[in-house]
Amino acid sequence: MIVGVPKEIKTREYRVGMVPAGVRALTSAGHTVLVETNAGVGSGIPDSEYQRVGAQIVQSADEVWKRSEMIVKVKEPIAPEYERIQDGQIIYTYFHLAGVDPELTRTLLKKKASAVAYETIQLDDGSLPLLKPMSEVAGKMAIQVGAACLEKAHGGKGILLGGVPGVRRGRVTIIGGGVVGTCAAKVAVGMGAEVTIIDINLERLTYLDDVFLGRVATLASDTESIAKSVREADLVVGGVLIPGAAAPKLVSEALVAEMSPGSVVVDVAVDQGGCIETCVPTTHDNPTFVKHGVVHYCVANMPGAVPQTSTYALTNTTRPYSRKIADMGLVEAIKADKALARGLNTYNGQVTYEAVAKDLGYNYVSIFDAIGAKGGR
Structure with a gap:
């Protein structure tokens, strides 16, 4: 051939x-x-x-x-x-x-x-072997770029994710506990942030609670838990995937408008339409835009930067x-x-x-x- x-x-x-x-x-x-x-x-x-x-x-x-x-x-x-x-x-x-x-x-x-x-391409156990490596990269990058966007010079509220003694740590909400969410949580926890993972699968949440040894909060996904966590977050990472299908819109525009000014959203699912309603694809040349006072990072080929x-x-x-x-x-x-x-x-x-x-x-x-x-x- x-x-x-x-x-x-x-x-x-x-x-x-x-x-x-x-x-x-x-x-x-x-x-x-x-x-x-x-x-x-x-x-x-x-x-x-x-x-x-x-x-x-x-x-x-x-x-x-x-x-x-x-x-x-x-x-x-x-x-x-x-x-x-x-x-x-x-x-x-x-x-x-x-x-x-x-x-x-x-x-x-x-x-x-x-x-x-x-x-x-999907194995019998439901895993996606060719998506996994790029999801790992994008999940880890989501925290890196999110942390940078939180800096005042980049439009953020000026929060250091890890905080310092005597000052609160940054709050990170991760929607989706799959490969993207797990890798994002690893980096966020490593940086010292206060991390919450939301997922619909209770078995997955049990697993995450075990592997992170209680260093992340886990919440069952429903409208109220998403709303409360997103409102309180400094950084929201969208990492929801339905293989081959458009991502569900789990964070509405109205909810984004309730976030505090200078907060950041990073929608890793943007190449499948995004799970945050206000997100539209951006590029590495112009990676962010601001809507309702919230910085949006929505680059559809994030791993291309590394x-x-x-x-x-x-x-x-x-x-x-x-x-x-x-x-x-x-x-x-x-x-x-x-x-x-x-x-x-x-x-x-x-x-x-x-x-x-x-x-x-x-x-x-x-x-x-x-x-x-x-x-x-």
Whole structure:
């Protein structure tokens, strides 16, 4: 199979879809890998490292897309890339179709592209192995950027999360006790903040109470507990996920308006539409805005700011599936691997992930009905 790795073009997205070890795994198996020139520079990987393991360095993104049977990326294609998508092409990346430009889904369907979404590849135990590493990075970053936004010079109220003796510590409310919430809590506790985690799963709250040895407060999620904790917080982190679907709006605009001026919200779920009603996607160039006196940080590709950590963490998990698709072809790979099958969001002009179909108003066709109707790659 011919596999292409274009340079990411989203604002300040420095990650790359494949590292040299991933290239070697494919070229050693007889596959061809095309890497756009300088695709890995932002992650500290020069073209020479790709050439050393057998990649062909290609001068333009147009050529990479045109020649490749499968594209391996980090973030979803954005508008300038839509016309580059080839008919029937496999695209293996984060898509978050329910939370991004609806035109992307229309383009994928029109071109009968196979969208294999990192975020919906799901093991039988319900875990999301390709989402986990970036959720870990984003969760830890949420506290770092939140703490910076609380500084007066950045529009915040001027609170130090860890406080000092004789002065109260900063209050952090984390909505969602999954990977994002747990990693955010680790950093917040480490900085000395007063931390509350809210989740709907009581078993998860029991686990968190145990692992944090009582250093965080845990609350069962309901309207009242969310309202009270958000009103009192200096920093609110949104970390709620429903695989493939739009995030539920758990913090209303009215509630944000009740927060004290200079408070901060960081919505890690913004790439799925956000769980805080006032949040809209921002970029690393302009990461924040103020609404109702509250500083909002809503960058949809947070881990792109720390590419030397996040690229390698991500590609450690994406590599086995890209190798399987290349070796077996997409259809046979899906038949052989249920987790990978759950990652297929569009195929042959049909939406094959139920939550995406529901949120975007398309007819849902099961994966195996779709691949049964047409062979394909």
